[in-house]
Amino acid sequence: MPFVKTYWIFFCIAIHVTSSQTVEDKVTYNGSQVWQVELQGAEDMAYIQKLHDNKDISIWTLTPTRADFLVPDRLKLKVHRRLVAKHLNHTVLILDVQRRIDLNTQQVVPALWTENALRDGHRLSWKKFPTLDIIEEYYNFLAEDYSSLCRVQTIGYTAENRTIKMINITDGNPKNKIILITGGSHAREWVSVTSALYILNNIVTKFDTQSSYIKNKNWLIIPVLNPDGYVYTHTVDRLWRKNRRNFKRCKGVDINRNFDSDWGIVGIKESDECKITYSGPYAFSERETKALRHLVGSSVRKPVAMLDLHSYGNLILFPWSARTQPTEDYNKHVEVAELMRSAIFKSSKENYTYGATYHKIYPATGTFLDWAYSKGVVHSYVIEIKDKGKLGFLIPPKEIEDTGKELFAAARSLAKYVNHHKRQIESKDARKTWF
Ligand SMILES: *[C@@H]1O[C@H](CO)[C@@H](O)[C@H](O)[C@H]1NC(C)=O
Ligand SMILES: *[C@@H]1O[C@H](CO)[C@@H](O)[C@H](O)[C@H]1NC(C)=O
Numbered sequence: 001m002p003f004v005k006t007y008w009i010f011f012c013i014a015i016h017v018t019s020s021q022t023v024e025d026k027v028t029y030n031g032s033q034v035w036q037v038e039l040q041g042a043e044d045m046a047y048i049q050k051l052h053d054n055k056d057i058s059i060w061t062l063t064p065t066r067a068d069f070l071v072p073d074r075l076k077l078k079v080h081r082r083l084v085a086k087h088l089n090h091t092v093l094i095l096d097v098q099r100r101i102d103l104n105t106q107q108v109v110p111a112l113w114t115e116n117a118l119r120d121g122h123r124l125s126w127k128k129f130p131t132l133d134i135i136e137e138y139y140n141f142l143a144e145d146y147s148s149l150c151r152v153q154t155i156g157y158t159a160e161n162r163t164i165k166m167i168n169i170t171d172g173n174p175k176n177k178i179i180l181i182t183g184g185s186h187a188r189e190w191v192s193v194t195s196a197l198y199i200l201n202n203i204v205t206k207f208d209t210q211s212s213y214i215k216n217k218n219w220l221i222i223p224v225l226n227p228d229g230y231v232y233t234h235t236v237d238r239l240w241r242k243n244r245r246n247f248k249r250c251k252g253v254d255i256n257r258n259f260d261s262d263w264g265i266v267g268i269k270e271s272d273e274c275k276i277t278y279s280g281p282y283a284f285s286e287r288e289t290k291a292l293r294h295l296v297g298s299s300v301r302k303p304v305a306m307l308d309l310h311s312y313g314n315l316i317l318f319p320w321s322a323r324t325q326p327t328e329d330y331n332k333h334v335e336v337a338e339l340m341r342s343a344i345f346k347s348s349k350e351n352y353t354y355g356a357t358y359h360k361i362y363p364a365t366g367t368f369l370d371w372a373y374s375k376g377v378v379h380s381y382v383i384e385i386k387d388k389g390k391l392g393f394l395i396p397p398k399e400i401e402d403t404g405k406e407l408f409a410a411a412r413s414l415a416k417y418v419n420h421h422k423r424q425i426e427s428k429d430a431r432k433t434w435f
């Protein structure tokens with residue numbers, strides 16, 4: 001129905017115009033750089049972590065062997081001196097962060113593409129990182145043109161009263177195993193959103209040609225778990241991570257630290273509301289995490305598998321994030337991670353590695369990964385998407401499509417594997433109670 005589509009587009013533009021009048025000034029990263037330092041173990045890591053006490057020095061990635069962090073212009077000399085004192089050499093990954101942000105957004109959009117896209121009834125493409133308006137317009141297109149295959153459901157409302165949407169894809173067989181995919185829990189990790197959308201688009205619009213192990217699943221896909229944060233990264237601060245909940249001094253909780261699994265561990269939990277990994281005032285204090293608690297925790301039939309997409313680092317991670325010991329499913333996790341690693345490598349020649357979060361990167365409490373696993377989602381994984389070109393969160397739009405392909409390859413291998421998955425997942429529930 002062309003009328004409905006036209007109306008919807010007009011509606012989105014109207015919202016955009018009114019909301020932009022109240023928007024804060026853009027945060028600029030003029031002169032900021034991203035530095036990379038090779039590390040040798042825990043002591044170096046702690047040293048880098050200390051730099052981060054100055055909240056203007058923002059850590060982008062930190063592993064026992066490598067740290068990337070943003071240094072504002074005015075702190076360059078000071079940080080350089082501190083690194084030299086510790087005999088740490090740095091290389092410059094991004095010479096001017098603002099310039100890179102501008103380059104990524106200034107990409108020319110061919111007129112032909114815009115026309116085609118509008119004819120389809122939505123403006124989503126793999127040539128540009130989409131705004132939330134464009135994503136929601138695309139959901140509307142799916143709901144209209146693929147209503148027999150998928151439903152667009154609202155699983156919750158955010159602090160700024162945006163809807164958290166989930167696309168529920170199924171051929172209708174109630175016995176289909178459930179696979180849950182989430183993206184965008186961290187606002188600035190845009191490629192996690194486009195990769196979830198890419199997987200979604202391929203399953204829905206090419207359903208008939210997919211393998212049986214794709215078609216026989218009930219896919220639940222939440223491309224933008226943190227819509228408030230996502231909008232904020234488009235309108236004000238490209239490098240915002242948390243949601244946008246208001247606190248006294250600062251805004252936002254790190255959604256991926258707010259789940260009720262090992263939430264309160266002192267020394268790992270972040271209790272400063274101004275820090276980018278703020279765990280929240282208590283577990284499940286946030287609308288976004290409550291929505292997932294309701295979806296996963298209360299459903300009679302739980303997902304057999306969950307992929308939580310993040311960026312960046314070329315990593316496939318499994319539980320635990322907050323405990324040193326391996327889970328009882330360690331061997332299975334390694335087996336699946338190896339399948340996904342090899343599927344990605346076949347797709348794009350990108351080299352991913354894997355391991356338990358705690359050992360592979362750093363201890364983290366209250367993660368969705370650990371919580372989902374503890375609730376019986378045996379095959380719970382985080383994928384820290386790639387960093388090709390070494391631009392981290394600022395991966396250029398020209399890589400959206402290849403990245404989508406490699407993540408879809410990983411999702412396919414997971415779907416194929418869980419076809420043979422026999423373990424009674426419900427049994428786990430009795431063993432662990434986090435609520
Ligand atoms: C960015 O910084 C450079 C020098 O560091 C300055 O010349 C330029 O005017 C600044 N641009 C903006 C938009 O602030
Ligand atoms: C740092 O760079 C200097 C000079 O290039 C070199 O001699 C030194 O070995 C480097 N240190 C490390 C830890 O890489």
Ligand SMILES: *[C@@H]1O[C@H](CO)[C@@H](O)[C@H](O)[C@H]1NC(C)=O
Nearest residue numbers: 154157158159160161162163
């Ligand atoms: C939030 O949005 C929903 C629908 O989008 C609307 O029904 C409700 O009134 C809104 N609530 C507030 C407090 O604005």
Ligand SMILES: *[C@@H]1O[C@H](CO)[C@@H](O)[C@H](O)[C@H]1NC(C)=O
Nearest residue numbers: 151153168169170172220299
């Ligand atoms: C997904 O859709 C199916 C079919 O409409 C429905 O039975 C199921 O309850 C939905 N799943 C969720 C989590 O809402």
Ligand SMILES: *[C@@H]1O[C@H](CO)[C@@H](O)[C@H](O)[C@H]1NC(C)=O
Nearest residue numbers: 314345349350351352353354
């Ligand atoms: C992939 O990474 C692993 C681990 O870092 C390394 O041993 C291997 O040589 C890499 N392979 C390629 C093709 O880069």
Ligand SMILES: [Zn+2]
Nearest residue numbers: 186189310311
């Ligand atoms: Zn993340």
